[in-house]
Structures are given as C-alpha cells and as structure tokens.
Amino acid sequence: MSRQRSIPRKVKGQARKIKPLDELTIVHPHAAGLDIGSRETWACVPPSSSPEPVRVFGPFTPDLHALAEWLIACGVDTVAMESTGVYWIPIFEVLEARGLQVFLVNSWHLKHVPGRTHRPTLACSQGHGQSDVLDCQWIQQLHSLGLLRGSFRPDAEMCALRSLLRHRATLIEHRSPHILHLQKALVQMNLQLPAVISDVMGETGQAIIRAIVAGERDPLTLARLRFPGCKSSEDEIAKALTGTWQSEHLFALKQNLQLVDYYTQILRECDAELERCFAAIKPRWDAPAELPQLPKAKRGSRSKNEPTYNARAELYRITGVDLVA
Missing domain, CATH: 3.30.420.10 (Ribonuclease H-like superfamily/Ribonuclease H)
Structure with missing residues (x-):
C-alpha cells in the first residue's frame, strides 16, 4: 500500500512567492x-x-x-x-x-x-x-500593445453587394413617405379608399388612383376597376369613392403618384444592378455541379418590396445555405 503525500494546507495571510509581472509586451512594433x-x-x-x-x-x-x-x-x-x-x-x-x-x-x-x-x-x-x-x-x-480589436470588413465583392443593398433599402425608405402623402390626399377629399382595400398600392388601389389622376370621377366606374381578389364589393368601394374632389388635393395626389412611380423605376434599375453584382460573385463553398432544389417558400413570405431577381436562389448559390428559409 503506497503512502499518500501530505499536501500542506494554505494558511490565511501566509506570504507566497509570486513571480513579478513583466511590462506590457509590444505586439506590433511597426x-x-x-x-x-x-x-x-x-x-x-x-x-x-x-x-x-x-x-x-x-x-x-x-x-x-x-x-x-x-x-x-x-x-x-x-x-x-x-x-x-x-x-x-x-x-x-x-x-x-x-x-x-x-x-x-x-x-x-x-x-x-x-x-x-x-x-x-x-x-x-x-x-x-x-x-x-x-x-x-x-x-x-x-x-x-495589441489592445485594439479590428472590426470585420468583408472582401471587395461583398462590400459592393452590401453597398447596393443598403442603397436599395434607402430608396424604399424614401418612397414610403410619398405613399403616405398619397393616402393623405385621398382622405382629405374624403375618398376612403384605405378603408375598403388593404393596400392602396396594390393592383386594385393603383388602378383606381391612376384613373382618378386621369380625370375619372364617377364612383361606380372607379369601383368596377377592382381586381377579382379584392374582398370589398363594388358597392362598398363606390360608396368609399364618393368624395369632394378639391383641385389642390388632386394635384398633390398626382405629384405623389409620380414620385412613387419614379422611385419604383429607380428600384427596378437598382435590382438590375444587384442581379449583375450577384452573378459576378463565385460560390464561397465547394458547390456541386448541380445544386439541390430549394424547398418551396413559406406561404405569405412574399413582400411587396421584393426584388425583381431571385435573391433567395442567388444567396443559396453563393453560400450553400438557405438564408431566407
């Protein structure tokens, strides 16, 4: 039977030999x-x-x-x-x-x-x-002294892509106030279009607003422009479109619609540039010759500000991960 070595107990206040600390080391001399x-x-x-x-x-x-x-x-x-x-x-x-x-x-x-x-x-x-x-x-x-930590910055291709995506987000932010001003002009004429359709910039809303800007004032004629998917009936829409038609608010409606159209066109041009930028980026993983098919997108996942190109497929091609699943 082997004898166990006795471990000396530490006594409070007992002096201990401590190796003195060196001065801070120069990590980056140049x-x-x-x-x-x-x-x-x-x-x-x-x-x-x-x-x-x-x-x-x-x-x-x-x-x-x-x-x-x-x-x-x-x-x-x-x-x-x-x-x-x-x-x-x-x-x-x-x-x-x-x-x-x-x-x-x-x-x-x-x-x-x-x-x-x-x-x-x-x-x-x-x-x-x-x-x-x-x-x-x-x-x-x-x-x-090596006390600073550098932030992450992606490579040049990803920096260019990030700049374009941020620019696109800025364009959407700049377009949004004009949509609100457009709705304000409608309400000021007591045209309660936002009360009968969920999105005034949807298919039904745009068709009606463009007809108003073109000079149409008859509520029944405007109501017939509703698309089949609209939940409100023609009678409900016609009732909501019986307004006062003040000229100053019609002018504001027309100009805000023009601004919305302008930003929408600029967004399409930005999407085309983004599509070219995505196509120039090579996969960042060992991609097979034929990529596995992506699962179907979740129901209701589409956004009204969705780009014209397939961003989900491009990101999957580059990273090998379904980032927007």
Whole structure:
C-alpha cells in the first residue's frame, strides 16, 4: 500500500512567492495610428521610425497616397484607425491596396480603454491643435500593445453587394413617405379608399388612383376597376369613392403618384444592378455541379418590396445555405 503525500494546507495571510509581472509586451512594433476627420487626417508612427513621428495629411486622393507612401517609408506594416462616419473608407481602401494590415476599430471600444493621460505632444511642424495629435498617438500606442480589436470588413465583392443593398433599402425608405402623402390626399377629399382595400398600392388601389389622376370621377366606374381578389364589393368601394374632389388635393395626389412611380423605376434599375453584382460573385463553398432544389417558400413570405431577381436562389448559390428559409 503506497503512502499518500501530505499536501500542506494554505494558511490565511501566509506570504507566497509570486513571480513579478513583466511590462506590457509590444505586439506590433511597426504600428501606426490614424485620427481621421472630414478635412484632415493625423498619423502617428513609432518615434524610432521617423524624426517627425506625427504628421497631418489632407482629404484628397493624392494626400491619401502620400500618407501611404510615408507609412511604408517609415517601415509601418499595420495601421489602426477609428471608424468615423464614412471618412475612413477611402483611406482604408488605399492603405489595404498598398499591402498594409488595417485595423478598423469601433469608436465605442476606443473611447472606453482606460488609462489615457494628457501628456505633452510630440513635435509636429504643422503646428495644429494638441488634441488631434494626442488622438493619433493614443491610437498608435494602444495598437502597438495589441489592445485594439479590428472590426470585420468583408472582401471587395461583398462590400459592393452590401453597398447596393443598403442603397436599395434607402430608396424604399424614401418612397414610403410619398405613399403616405398619397393616402393623405385621398382622405382629405374624403375618398376612403384605405378603408375598403388593404393596400392602396396594390393592383386594385393603383388602378383606381391612376384613373382618378386621369380625370375619372364617377364612383361606380372607379369601383368596377377592382381586381377579382379584392374582398370589398363594388358597392362598398363606390360608396368609399364618393368624395369632394378639391383641385389642390388632386394635384398633390398626382405629384405623389409620380414620385412613387419614379422611385419604383429607380428600384427596378437598382435590382438590375444587384442581379449583375450577384452573378459576378463565385460560390464561397465547394458547390456541386448541380445544386439541390430549394424547398418551396413559406406561404405569405412574399413582400411587396421584393426584388425583381431571385435573391433567395442567388444567396443559396453563393453560400450553400438557405438564408431566407
């Protein structure tokens, strides 16, 4: 029978030998920090890289290339910048194209790193304000110590697709108020079309509104324009379309319909561009020669703002996952 080793019990207050902690390790010795504004960009490199480690550059494209040239000449291989509005995008693209590793840092994370002190600034021949210089120095110091985490940014193809999708969403947002103004013009003439049909921009609603704009005023004639799928009867629609027909509200109705049509046409053009963008993206997975057939879409899943192309099939082709199932 083997003897068990006795384990000494810890006594409260007993001194323990503790290995002293080393100072913070420099993770990125050739790191730079950028403070980006609308009119100028402040850049800071390690003091050992340049006799003038802080410089300011303008917002124009030649200035951005000059910034990249200076960073490379200073031996910089990684750059950290704050995601300020959209001003960072051109700088990010120029630096990334020159082979630099760019960290796009969330503004909230940067502001909540403790320990910042207002120390004297480094020499800067441009003679600008102290706070801007401190910002780029602080970003450079944190990045050199590896305390900053870069945000995810997809590749160029996905960035282009994302920009177009966001633009499409903006167009839909801009069209929506004109639909509301169109309904307001109807109600001001006591044309209670929204009360008898669920969507004034549906087939029945558009047919009636376009006839009104074209000059038709007879409620019975307008009611006969209802589509078979409309739940309200012709008599109900005719009763709702007995209005006052003021000229100023008819004018507002016409112009808002024109604006809705304009945005609808622009959306179709945007969908065509999105379709071309989707077609240019290769699958991001080992896709078989023939993709499995997608299951049928859920009933009622169609949206009135649905694009003209098959977005579900394109996303499935690229990712191999039914993302909108």
